[in-house]
Structure formats: structure tokens, C-alpha cells
Amino acid sequence: MQTQKHISIYILCGGKSSRMQTEKGLVMFNNKPFIEWILEAVKPISNQIYLITENTDYSIYNYPLLADIHKNKGPVGGIHTALTHTNTQQNLILSCDIPMISTHIINRYLINSKVINSNIAFVSDSTRDYPLIGMYSVNNLQKFEDAIQQNHLKLMSLIQASTYHRIQVASRDFEALYNINTKDELRTLIQSRP
Structure with a gap:
């Protein structure tokens, strides 16, 4: 498959998650850290891959590490x-806690969809939005800059004040979107695997 030269990929590695009580991207699932599952999914899509983190533990993956320009501003700061x-x-903006994500899902719903040139496009299942599985145009930079200056750090509120597309994912693909925030959620995921 042809990689996309016109798309950059940023994985928000976050910090030490209060709910997971450890560095979320390095949590193990099926013998690999979350971040490795995500990197495997995005490598066929673009060779412009960046990890937004200050944690040098991620340097073993040989992708550039970018520190947040404004510290402690959550996903809005990362984007x-x-x-x-x-x-x-x-x-393409992805969180580091979606180990079930796949190249197929990203291509199907974001890269090859009609909304590729939207200002913001993100996936949704029947009950939840996943703004950290989304495409963000560079045209949004000023909006995010303003939000940080005003300390408006709720990502969905910022998106809803913009032009956006919510992409409905087919039910058979819901599992790929799940973000794992707690040890209980991780246990449930592991137990659900054959």
C-alpha cells in the first residue's frame, strides 16, 4: 500500500495517567506496549510519524519526540x-491508549473517506465520540492557540465550535476504537481475547 506523503501522524502519549497509574502508552497488552500496536497500525499510512511526549523511554522506537509547547493542557495542548x-x-491525531486500532480502520474511516479534507473529522460509535482518532487540518492552529490562551481545554467543546465531521463506524468495528483508561478495562480487554 502506498504511504501518504500529504499526511503527518501524531500520537499523543500523554503523561502518567492518574487512572492507569502508569505511563499509558507503555502499558503491556498481548506482550507489546500499547504504543507498538498503534505504530504498527500507522506505519503503512505515512512515514511522517511523531510522538508527543517528553518521556525518553519512547526514544527506543526511533521516532521524533515532541514536547508539548504549553505544558499540562491535555489533548488540546497535544493537538x-x-x-x-x-x-x-x-x-492524523491518535491517543496512545487504543491498542486495537488498525491500519484498515484508519484508512477506511479517515484516510479514504470523503471527509479527508475536512477541518476536523473524527470517528464515533453509537454512544461515544473519539476525537483522538481523528484528522485535524492545520487550519485549526489558531483556534487551538486561542483555546489554550483562554484555558478552554475541553476538546469536544472546541470541536463543536468548529466545522467538523463525525464519522459513524460500523458496529463490527467498534472494538478497534476502545480506549483503555483503567486496569479494569485492560483486564476486560485481555480476557475478551481468544
Whole structure:
């Protein structure tokens, strides 16, 4: 499959998760850290891959590590850092806690969809939105800059004040979207695997 030269990929590695009580991207699932599952999913899509983190433990993966420009601003700060750094119009933003994500899911719903050139496009299942499985145009940079200056750090509120597309995912693909925030959720995921 042809990699996309016009898309940059930013994985928000976050910090030490209070609910998981450890560095979330390095949590193990099926003998690999979460971050490895995500990297495997995105490598066929683009060779412009960046990890937004200050944690040098991630340097073993040989991708550039970017520290947040504005510290402790959550996902809004991470996306702002990505949009400040990027040299592409469209940017795939992913959280580090979605170990079931796949190349197929990203391509099907985001890269090859009609909304590829939207300002913001993200996936949704029947009950939840996943703004950290989304495409963000660099045109959003000023909005994210303003939000940080005003300390408006609720990502969905910021998105809803913008032009966006919510992409409904087929029920058979819901599992790929799940973000694992707690040890209980991780246990449930492990037990559900054959």
C-alpha cells in the first residue's frame, strides 16, 4: 500500500495517567506496549510519524519526540503542538491508549473517506465520540492557540465550535476504537481475547 506523503501522524502519549497509574502508552497488552500496536497500525499510512511526549523511554522506537509547547493542557495542548509542528495540511491525531486500532480502520474511516479534507473529522460509535482518532487540518492552529490562551481545554467543546465531521463506524468495528483508561478495562480487554 502506498504511504501518504500529504499526511503527518501524531500520537499523543500523554503523561502518567492518574487512572492507569502508569505511563499509558507503555502499558503491556498481548506482550507489546500499547504504543507498538498503534505504530504498527500507522506505519503503512505515512512515514511522517511523531510522538508527543517528553518521556525518553519512547526514544527506543526511533521516532521524533515532541514536547508539548504549553505544558499540562491535555489533548488540546497535544493537538496544538502537532499543528504547530506539522508541514502537512492534514494530520492524523491518535491517543496512545487504543491498542486495537488498525491500519484498515484508519484508512477506511479517515484516510479514504470523503471527509479527508475536512477541518476536523473524527470517528464515533453509537454512544461515544473519539476525537483522538481523528484528522485535524492545520487550519485549526489558531483556534487551538486561542483555546489554550483562554484555558478552554475541553476538546469536544472546541470541536463543536468548529466545522467538523463525525464519522459513524460500523458496529463490527467498534472494538478497534476502545480506549483503555483503567486496569479494569485492560483486564476486560485481555480476557475478551481468544
